[in-house]
Amino acid sequence: MTTILVVDDDPAIVRTLAINLRARDHRVQVAHDGRTALQVLTEETPDLVLLDLGLPDLDGVSVLRRLRGFSTVPVIVLSARHSSDDKVEALDLGANDYVTKPFGVEELMARIRAALRQSPAGTLTEGRVVTTATLRLDLGEHAAELNGAPVHLTPTEWRMVDTLTRRPGALVRQGDLLREVWGPSYDKESNYLRVFMAQLRRKLEVEPSRPRHFLTEPGVGHRFVP
Amino acid sequence: MTTILVVDDDPAIVRTLAINLRARDHRVQVAHDGRTALQVLTEETPDLVLLDLGLPDLDGVSVLRRLRGFSTVPVIVLSARHSSDDKVEALDLGANDYVTKPFGVEELMARIRAALRQSPAGTLTEGRVVTTATLRLDLGEHAAELNGAPVHLTPTEWRMVDTLTRRPGALVRQGDLLREVWGPSYDKESNYLRVFMAQLRRKLEVEPSRPRHFLTEPGVGHRFVP
């Protein structure tokens, strides 16, 4: 049983979606504006988000940008805007799919199934936990410990940890890391990597100047070794 | 760099897609019918498939069904059929996205980015791995081992290893090697070869003075023998 968060200010649409989703055995959560949506997302961990772009308070796009700051939950954008630019923007901000209103319910349900199917076996719900001799990183709970002492990581730092630890020991190229963490257009800003790798080492390495987990492969990329 | 397989029988569409994909640094493979597409997929491992539904031989839907039998590669369906049933069918058969023709190129490119982003990071890397009795060279991961002990190679050394091991046992001429590693204008700087061949042997040969893998063919070039 999966949980789906519906973010839309139109009660009629919300009702239609809720009925259809419940009929297909999903749990449904509702937020009528962007602020509430973000609030819900920090407290709950739905398996998918249906996000309307036309919200009363925040722009749907900002909601998307912000939620991608701390979550990799699959997002399907619903929007009345048909323009190519809007679609490109939303997709590049991290939306998994973009459906224009009015939409066929059956199609949307199929797209939801598709998105859930692809979602890498639990990015949120099944909290990934990485542990080493000195470290404990709970990706789901956003909790980090160094030698038992809790450490606070910022959203960007979490995103870096997330992509670096996805395949332990594997090399992540600079461009890939930048795109994953900051977005598609940032693939040349290697400054950021220097700053944030230093930050991660300061917070997560016993001896920041002699890193054992967060390593640099000069000219190529970075890797996390357990 | 990712490889994308375009399956479509319309040469005009294939050409448009190929141009746009190459401009965005993708390698492009083409299949004009379903049979060829399935054939290619058993031999190569593209990172994403663009699949037209209207093919001359097999129905695109059957292609999709069959390829899902042995592959989890992301598939974006392109189709002139707008009906909801068609979309639902394709999506439920395992398509990751469904785009109706005519489509905006920018939108499609954004959807490709979105699909690649979601695909588990591991599936993308085409890791060539070269092994001998004493050596292990993982070109994708930039990891090298000599008798089980990890060895660190610099970027230039990796480029040399890359070109030398591309065709094991084959002779690579000095000029070709220099051009591949340092650039087109360096084809006379055979100094570099001397310096870096020595470096490679020091790091990757059990007995650097009696090389068994990285050999020199005086006056002609170099070769890697497994």
Added chain:
DNA sequence: GGCCAGCGTCAAGATGACGTCAAGACCTGT
């Protein structure tokens, strides 16, 4: 035996990438 061309070796200097720091911009909640 002596000469030459090409290869192997070495080390010093130049270069560029990385690590570090701090000031300012930005955003958020009070």
Added chain:
DNA sequence: ACAGGTCTTGACGTCATCTTGACGCTGGCC
């Protein structure tokens, strides 16, 4: 409006890597 935390941006020292040149060795040829 303010205070706290976070992200961005630029400058700078440091280090690994690359470049460059000098020298010794070897094998072929006269």
